[in-house]
Amino acid sequence: MADAEAVLELADVHKSYGTGTALEIEILHGIDLQLQRGEFAALIGPSGSGKSTLLNLIGLLDRPTGGHLAIDGQATTKLDDGALTRLRGRRIGFVFQHHLLIPAFTALENVMMPMLVDRGRPDAEMRERAATLLEQVGLGERMDNPASQLSGGQQQRVAIARALVMQPALVLADEPTGNLDTHSADDVFALMRAINVARQTTFLIVTHDQRLAARCDRRIELVDGRIVADVKTA
Amino acid sequence: MHPWLPFEWIAATRFLREGRMQSLLIIVGVGVGVSVIVFMSALLSGLQSNLVKRTLSSQAHIVLLPPEEVARPQTEDAGNGLGPLIQKQAQRLRSIDQWQKLRARLSTLPEIAAVSPVASGPAFAVRGDANKSVTVLGIEPENYIRVVALDEKMVAGSLRLNAGEALIGIELAKDVGAGVGDKLRLNSSNGATDTLIITGLFDLGNKGVNARNVYVSLRSAQTLLDLVGGISSIDIGLVDIYGAEKLAQRLAAETGLQADSWIKTNAQFFTALTSQRVSSNVIRFFVGLSVAFGIASVLVVSVVQRAKEIGILRAMGATRGQLLRTFLLQGGIVGLCGSLIGSALAALFLALWQTLARNADGTPLFVISVEPGLVFIAAAGATLVGTLAAFIPARRAAGLDPVVAIRG
Secondary structure, eight states: OOOTTEEEEEEEEEEEESTTSTTOEEEEEEEEEEEETTOEEEEEOOTTSSHHHHHHHHTTSSOOSEEEEEETTEEOTTOOHHHHHHHHHHHEEEEOTTOOOOTTSBHHHHHHHHHHHHHSSOOHHHHHHHHHHHHHTTOGGGTTSBGGGSOHHHHHHHHHHHHHTTOOSEEEEESTTTTSOHHHHHHHHHHHHHHHHHHOOEEEEEOSOHHHHHTSSEEEEEETTEEEEEEEOO | OOTTSOHHHHHHHHHHHHTHHHHHHHHHHHHHHHHHHHHHHHHHHHHHHHHHHHHHTTSOSEEEEOOOOOOOOSSOOOSSSOOOOOOOOOOOOOOOTTHHHHHHHHHHOTTEEEEEEEEEEEEEEEETTEEEEEEEEEEOHHHHTTTSOGGGGEEEEOOOOOTTEEEEEHHHHHHHTOOTTOEEEEEETTSOEEEEEEEEEEOOSOHHHHHHEEEEEHHHHHHHTTOTTOOSEEEEEESSGGGHHHHHHHHHHHHOSEEEEHHHHTHHHHHHHHHHHHHHHHHHHHHHHHHHHHHHHHHHHHHHHTHHHHHHHHHTTOOHHHHHHHHHHHHHHHHHHHHHHHHHHHHHHHHHHHHHSBOTTSSBSSOOOOOHHHHHHHHHHHHHHHHHHTHHHHHHHHHOOHHHHHHO
16 A cells, blocks of 8 residues: 555545434445546546545545545544644645635735745745746736636636645645636646646546546546546546 | 734734725724723723812821720629719820830831821911911921922912911911911910911812911920920821721721721712722723624624635634634734724813813813823723634634535
């Protein structure tokens, strides 16, 4: 199992809700999954199959009820909340369906935010790094716009820049194009792909969009809390 | 984004600025509350210090007197229920025993600011056909003015009391038709008599006192009242006037003398002061409480509104502590800004009040002002109240489950 290049490692991961009550429901029944550095994978499956639950576990937003979960080689099951938060902030980037920028801040400041919460105070280097990333996602002109005044596609590009600013090992994208028109969706997808190729950042993309999934290197299909297919196409 | 500010400050100020209307309304609300507190405090302390000053202008904080003389029964109560009928002893004018030693010891107590021996007794002031009953007070002027600020009350002549000199009040001066430089004869009840030159007139702000008190040197009074070498009371000035009653009881117990504090001799006045203070404290407390509830409720709403943003911040690596502090700070900032507005409002109210509330002759009732110290206390207090009020919402923000917050 111990692969030096394994960015994500899940072994027999279970997740239940309502543990210890009569209403206990197990959502995930023993997930085994590994993602290597530089992989570009799609997680697909019908609604209610446990995709979001699995993504929350991998993103360290929630804890599994059983099994082993390691990010970047570090086992997470025994970490406390503070250590999980730090690990999440430094090693994982998030891109959500609903963009979720913080409207009180500009595009640039939103991109700086993960560095700011990690280091406590802003500095010139943060600003530079965030500006460079915004230029790379094609928003160099709109850096100082309030986040609320950007279009959907622009917001999602800001969110991608924000997800990358800490140089994470893994970017988790939950329906990143779900709220965009076809043209913007292709743009955003192409951007993620380009970053994946250029930086060898691992991506795990949850999507309903078969067309999008087909363009990923690997397709993991989840049905009723079990992985039923795991196909590498590249 | 200022480079020297930590994340919590940046986020707190941005959140407040973004929720413009909400923030403005609550800050003004806090300001109104603080202005009431500051205005009341300034008004009350002005009023009280004025009243106390007027009351204490002509009396000592504590007066030590010889113990009351009691008649001792010659026969004991034999248990037959027939106690002797004792007539109450008439009180003579007597000296305090060993008063020089007592005075030296009193002077060493840290609570005591000034000690002044006084020999006082009744006499008649005679000038021409006028004959007025007066109280002769023999004093050492240099000590006495530290207990009763007689030097500030002089309206004519000067405060000088050599042998054969006297200070009288403006009422007495009118009654006997005398002025500075005139002579006045004093006849005491035991037949002694003395003719004095009036060196000054005083106005202690009390008509009775101005008509009755005649200040002479201690030695003149001792001769006149047949108290040679003795004194009838020791007047004491204190550092903390509100500690008078406590100290008076202690002194009475230690010396065996009768000790009357100004609090006891002006019991009703003091009760009025105290109840005024208590009622204003109650009002201040409840105003403070409603300010706190206002801040808390606005921040609770803000946490609900920002649930998603809080969730995303948590996902990006913001710790519970960072979010807790961000919301505590918002409470503190609201309190601080509100207190500054409130102090300004209070200063405005006071200025208005002083132009409206005037004596019949158009002079202000008394001087009140917003002291810098009061503004500082209000600012510190409001900041603290705001921070405490933010505690519940801040804990909610810190405790939000990011999974639920982001999805919600």
